[in-house]
Amino acid sequence: MNISLRMAGRHSIPIGVVLMIGLLVWYVLAIAMNAQGVISRVLPPDWSFGQLVTATWNMSRPVLPTPHQIIIDVYNSMTQWPVTSPRNLLYHAWVTAEAALTGFVMGGVLGILLAIIIIHSKMLDRALLPWIVASQTIPVLAIAPIVLVILGSLGITGLLPKAVIAMYLCFFPITIAMVQGLRSPAKLQMELFHTYAVTPIDTLTLLRFPSALPYLFPACRVAIAAGLVGTMVAELPTGAQAGLGARLLVGSYYGNTLMIWSALVVASLLGLFLTGVVSFVEYWVMRNRRVA
Template sequence: MAESALPLSPAAGPVAPGWAQRAAPVAAVLTVVLLAWYGLAVWLNAPGVIERVLAPAGDWGGRELLAATWNAQRPVVPTPHQIGADLWSSWVDWPLDSPRSLALHTWVTGQATLTGFVLGTALGVALAACIVHSRTLDRALLPWIVASQTVPVLAIAPIVLVILGSLGFSGLLPKAVIAMYLCFFPVTVAMVQGLRSPQRLEMELMHTYAASRIQTFWLLRLPAALPFLFPALRVSIAAGLVGAIVAELPTGAQAGLGARLLTGSYYGNTVQIWSALVMASVLGLALTGAIGLLERSLTRRTAPRRPA
């Protein structure tokens, strides 16, 4: 006779849901970071606050020190609630076309990032296809592609801007070209590896069917390269965002997250600098998340269906 299942002991308690198990470590790390952040704000803001605010006012204690360092007008390190308040004010209190609107700056930088990402992806895929199908181009192009990434973007950005400016190009295109410079390399390297990933037996099967190079590329090489492509796209779009922000620094741009960083540094507004940095991080997470959603969508469509 089969043994009956024993009931779970009440002392064991209910099993925690999966989302709670995943969220608990994140919440713990976030709590530690926030506590350390507020402590760092007290430590670094205290000398200036004591000299300019507390000492002239007379007697003060620990409570007054905490309140003053966490709400300083020009802090060395702004607190998270100050950054959050500046983000909210920049999004809500100003019209979208205002230079003080963070939405405008985010849109300008995001537009340059996406344009450079599309151009860089197209260039990377084209270079990879040429390298895979030609040994001469493999030996001629690949070393220069690798060497191009040894030049710092801070050094190459002014050169690109000056050259394109002399040709009459300004605004979005120069920033997109610099973003493309950072985007194409991960895509090229990943696609070369992906396009070469089909096994010899698979290639021989295509030859057996008398498939042309173009048919082999579209039916075998490109589908095999997709698992290599999407991780590279996530790295690429994050690098493109960095390139777009860097491109805004030497141009004196009036809009963009890079321009907002420059404005904050000119006027010593550290809260504005930090809010622009946080917004850049949020934009980067949103762009990489969009690439992840695109990958899931294409994976579901291309995955083989199981028979019912």
């Protein structure tokens, strides 16, 4: 326990120093970037440096909001409005998370199925894998409007189009990781299963898939974060009324940088939460796997 505390202390000091330097630079930049606006519209002719600092750190529509303004705005949004209100950032976070999780599940199922197909067929390995890799060379900003227009023409709107964009970003890391993981069992293990005439399905469930779990969960952490980004990108061209991407869009329309930064902070916290959930599931699964 003491060793763990000492190690945590050694790691926390550099992190704290970097954080403090970052905050200091942020506040200095806020003064520099907001100064012109407050000098021309807020401050008296004989203003002092202290008045300048106070005014630049508390502008209602700053060019660069300060961290405490962002924290206050997020807190007020979450406490002064019902969770079901479009003014509450938790409401928008749930809308985005719902689509991201749906896309993550769809991408995970697709990625695992593609990996199973690829490892069992050399022909499909040569045919599919290059196209799977090439699919990620298309920027999501370019493909999102196309997918949304096509699905919209088919009458598919709402959650599913955003989930499809999230799936597009989620399936790739899971597919690549699962291909490596399903091929990871040693040759001796595979020969032993072959000697006992174990069926391909049993080999997959008893040997290949358990061996692939250490590859799967890191890919899932990457995929869930990518799916969140894809969901927010999908919310931009549709003019969505809800979601963190829609919140960013509204903030950009009205030049409300505080709204933009608040949505970005909540999106970051949501990403950390989702990856934390995946890490917790990984810990639980791998612990039971080792006991078994």
